[in-house]
Amino acid sequence: MIEQYYPIFVMIAGGVVFGVLMGKVNEFLGPSRPTEEKSSTYESGMEPIKTARERFSIKFYMVAMLFIIFDIEVVFLYPWAVSYKQLGIQGFVTMFVFIAVLLVGYIYVWRKGALEWD
Amino acid sequence: MTLESVIFSVLAASAVGSALLVVTRRNPVMSALYLIVNFFCLAGLYLTLHAQFIAIIQILVYAGAIMVLFVFVIMLLNLGDERKLSDGVSWKKIVAAGFCAALLMEFVYILIYSEPSPAVMSASMATEIGTVEYIGSQLFTKFLFPFEITSLILTAAIVGAIVLAKRKLD
């Protein structure tokens, strides 16, 4: 069975090799004349004010958390979708209950305003 | 040695190697990257066990969703600059080392003295058992109840996520 995946391994290896080669190509072919001005952080020509290592809005964090939960829901849907025609009406009811429970959570998230971006 | 066992050895070695790199890197972002590499190696190991669906879920959910949150948190906590975090030997470390040693002994003991369990299923079935079709037909008939319970757990997780972040959102 795993021999079906050898081409994918080769493909990934090919992608990585190409990426590393091309990412490093400037170090061999390009010039290297760094000056203090050139390697300073770009901030529209102004002197950079502090660094960018600032804390950022918790909303991004929130989106990532909600994404994990709904992604797991979607993962359950793949095997269900593939065998749906065999499962028939019982399969439909099963998934309806599953989605209905999660929909409660979804509505809760919406009502709590976690999906608002202002 | 067959090609399959060569692949197993390579994957297992890189899994251990990347796991070691995870705990030894000073920069948390690099640690997270090596953890992703580790997940890829694990996915490969699942493939050698014919568990195709689990392998891809390992990448899709762990490397593609959970690690995104990890990377976000590392950025959010502003752990950007590599500070030296080691603080010499403390009693906590000694106790932890003791526990690790005990656990290692246990594993070694099991490895050496346990009998291999008899094969539960035939080899022909093993190739089929990891496919999506098989998982679908089992999960939604035989393991229906645990599956439905999962939705409750996920909903609890949603509520938990909101409660954790809500103070900041308001």
Add this chain to the structure above:
Amino acid sequence: MIPFWIILLKIVVVLGVLMTAAALVTFLERRISAFIQNRIGPNRVGPQGLFQIMADLVKLVMKEDIVPTAANKTVHDIAPMISISIALCTFAVIPFGNTIELFGYQVKLIIADVNIGILFILAMTSMGVYGVSLAGWSSNNKYSLLGGLRSSAQLISYELAMGLSIIGVLMVAESLRLDQIVMHQTRYLVGWLPAWNLFVQPLGFVIFFVAAFAETNRLPFDLPEAEPELVGGYHTEYSGMKFGLFMFAEYANMITSSALITTLFLGGWHIPFSENWGVSPLVMSLLQVLAFCVKVSIVVFFFIMVRWTIPRFRYDQLMNLGWKVLLPLSIANVLGTGLAILLISS
């Protein structure tokens, strides 16, 4: 059993075609945008300016690689490599033709026909988040960080809608193998309408199409590099070929997305009504590969047209569309498809 060198040959050909096509599309985009904006565009180097691609490549390769002193050098190097590696290997499970007689073997025109098929593409696309977010973070530049963050949040939000919108297709085809999904679309509906998922799953098609635009960071969803506010977004601090790799990955992703849309919804390599043409199998296989390329080109052309026609969304509009419109719609699509299948089979 097909010998491994044939598989290697397929991989080399596919990677070669993918890279050439990606380079070509960068050029086409400039020409088409010029046409839309009533300009001339690059037309000096070679016939119709076609060698501009070569000139650009040489220029990018010969540039200096500038890494800001404040940046994290290692991660700064790795980020574009992640982007391009992922963009190149996703094509592995897409069928670009049926079977062809080659050197006495019946060769399937797909690099790896595996049981998990489409999930491989979704898993690989979900890795794309790291290229963008790490590029933004490692540059230690405010524009980059904001661009990277916005982009990551956008990518993961639309990944949900994308994953959900294909469930309907999978329910109809009963397989994750893209080959099987295409095979399922070679039937005819009421005797004359090809059973393309475009007609079977119209809502799924629309959701997938919108999500594909967002996943490739194309306008109207190119918030991560909204020039007026964020300069270059996550690749502000990149130069030379490392910048080139991000661009290259974007175009390679665009082609892969188009190929995926073609495979999932537009019948893949299938040419409607070609069964009764009575041409030889070899000619047929070649025609099918050609048909696949034509369909992909049309979708790519559409991608380019949209970019130069539609203005950009605001960030809150973008997130609202993803979470409040596409997500519930795609769940409704799944349940609706389920009901329809039950009604038809009973």
